[in-house]
Amino acid sequence: MAVDNAYEALTEDSRDLGDRWAYGTGFQDPLSGVDATLPTGADLPAAARHVLGLGDDALVMAHRLSEWCTHAPELEEEVALANIALDLLGQARLLLARAAQLDPGLRPAGVAGHVPDEDALAFFRSAEEYRNVRLVEVPHGDFGHLVARLLVFSTWRLGVVDRLTGSRDPVVAAVAAKAVPEIAYHRDHAAGWTLRLGDGTDESHRRMARGLAEVWPLVGELFTTADAERPAIADGVGVDPATTRAEFEDVLRRVRGQATLGPPGADLRRDGDAPATAWGRTGRHTAALRDLLAEMQSVARAHPEGRW
Amino acid sequence: MTVTVSSPELDRARAAAGAVVDPELPMLTLVDLGVLRSVEIEPPARVVVTVTPTYSGCPALVEMRADLVAALDRAGFPDVDIRTALSPPWSSDWITPAGRAALREHGIAPPGPAPRRGRGPVPLRLEPPPSPRCPRCDSPDTDQVAAFGATACRALRRCRGCGEPFEQVRAL
Numbered sequence: 001m002a003v004d005n006a007y008e009a010l011t012e013d014s015r016d017l018g019d020r021w022a023y024g025t026g027f028q029d030p031l032s033g034v035d036a037t038l039p040t041g042a043d044l045p046a047a048a049r050h051v052l053g054l055g056d057d058a059l060v061m062a063h064r065l066s067e068w069c070t071h072a073p074e075l076e077e078e079v080a081l082a083n084i085a086l087d088l089l090g091q092a093r094l095l096l097a098r099a100a101q102l103d104p105g106l107r108p109a110g111v112a113g114h115v116p117d118e119d120a121l122a123f124f125r126s127a128e129e130y131r132n133v134r135l136v137e138v139p140h141g142d143f144g145h146l147v148a149r150l151l152v153f154s155t156w157r158l159g160v161v162d163r164l165t166g167s168r169d170p171v172v173a174a175v176a177a178k179a180v181p182e183i184a185y186h187r188d189h190a191a192g193w194t195l196r197l198g199d200g201t202d203e204s205h206r207r208m209a210r211g212l213a214e215v216w217p218l219v220g221e222l223f224t225t226a227d228a229e230r231p232a233i234a235d236g237v238g239v240d241p242a243t244t245r246a247e248f249e250d251v252l253r254r255v256r257g258q259a260t261l262g263p264p265g266a267d268l269r270r271d272g273d274a275p276a277t278a279w280g281r282t283g284r285h286t287a288a289l290r291d292l293l294a295e296m297q298s299v300a301r302a303h304p305e306g307r308w
Numbered sequence: 309m310t311v312t313v314s315s316p317e318l319d320r321a322r323a324a325a326g327a328v329v330d331p332e333l334p335m336l337t338l339v340d341l342g343v344l345r346s347v348e349i350e351p352p353a354r355v356v357v358t359v360t361p362t363y364s365g366c367p368a369l370v371e372m373r374a375d376l377v378a379a380l381d382r383a384g385f386p387d388v389d390i391r392t393a394l395s396p397p398w399s400s401d402w403i404t405p406a407g408r409a410a411l412r413e414h415g416i417a418p419p420g421p422a423p424r425r426g427r428g429p430v431p432l433r434l435e436p437p438p439s440p441r442c443p444r445c446d447s448p449d450t451d452q453v454a455a456f457g458a459t460a461c462r463a464l465r466r467c468r469g470c471g472e473p474f475e476q477v478r479a480l
């Protein structure tokens with residue numbers, strides 16, 4: 001299918017691609033051609049819940065990052081944020097598709113059969129059905145806030161996804177192994193900005209410190225687990241995020257040190273939710289998620305039978 | 309079940325699949341890029357191609373699959389099954405020496421060695437990656453301008469020797 005014009009490619013009939021569903025980023029199941037064998041003896045609905053949460057984190061964070069296009073301080077940074085968003089969107093597609101394989105009951109009822117599982121999950125769930133942590137959904141602040149959110153998110157996700165490479169579910173393990181170097185690059189990019197801003201001018205230092213202080217109350221939640229996903233951790237399919245906390249704190253401490261930034265809260269352990277609650281993982285979100293989804297889902301919901 | 313048969317048919321299928329180029333780096337074939345894992349024939353006439361994505365969100369994979377199907381169709385193999393291998397994950401170390409030469413020839417610096425890690429957490433890297441030589445003037449004195457480039461797999465650099473900007477395929 002060699003075509004010079006990208007738009008022709010979208011309308012071209014192809015026996016390989018078939019009818020193209022209009023709203024997905026791709027036109028095929030991202031797990032197409034991947035062995036879908038389910039892990040034996042595992043609590044599959046719990047495994048699906050766990051994988052869904054990690055997929056929702058990536059999806060909502062990708063959407064938030066893409067909203068920075070045309071707002072970043074320089075063109076190169078817009079390209080960087082769009083690339084990071086694309087990596088996360090790819091991870092989200094794989095994880096949502098796998099979650100639906102692990103538990104077909106996750107697919108929202110009443111969605112037309114030709115809509116792939118990943119799109120059914122992304123576009124036809126309500127905010128209460130999303131399982132992302134609140135860190136990824138809260139509204140934007142300034143660029144310092146963005147860097148803080150990306151640093152905290154990537155550092156935390158890297159620890160979790162790195163351990164997920166040992167999952168008893170071979171598909172989840174493979175998706176995780178692919179994602180680790182991607183997330184490491186995102187984290188290092190965010191850390192680089194934290195240094196530049198923190199160890200920069202008085203104004204950039206002030207705003208970087210403010211960004212970290214603003215996201216800090218959302219950190220405690222990152223290390224919690226919902227009851228519904230707990231069996232997946234016991235089964236060796238999932239990862240208990242609490243086991244990654246020391247690594248997270250170590251990285252944050254080192255980056256802050258080099259960036260001449262003090263602790264964002266009085267004490268990282270006491271800060272945030274005390275005691276921490278699994279807010280997003282149990283479907284309890286801020287109002288910002290509803291607004292975000294209203295925009296992200298508007299076209300798919302207005303034209304549920306839409307095709308290219 | 310996939311049976312490996314050495315035959316003129318299989319050679320022809322491999323040649324057809326091996327000539328397909330990457331949609332984003334068209335100076336590279338999918339073999340050069342290291343994303344074409346295997347081409348086999350399942351009797352009687354089904355060609356089974358295994359590919360691996362470079363990045364999780366690589367939008368080019370859809371086009372690669374379509375191009376493979378089309379190329380094999382033109383070579384007389386209408387029955388094609390494209391499978392995806394996620395594991396082991398693709399690494400830029402898999403770009404072949406021929407691929408690296410082709411990149412350099414087109415003004416794109418090939419990637420350095422992929423970051424290695426031992427046990428324990430993924431090391432934090434606050435320094436920019438080692439500087440590649442300028443693909444135009446071969447100067448070793450180059451700066452990173454941006455950690456991300458026009459596609460997910462590239463970064464943007466500038467040569468201090470000749471002053472020209474150039475892209476590098478990121479080490480992954």
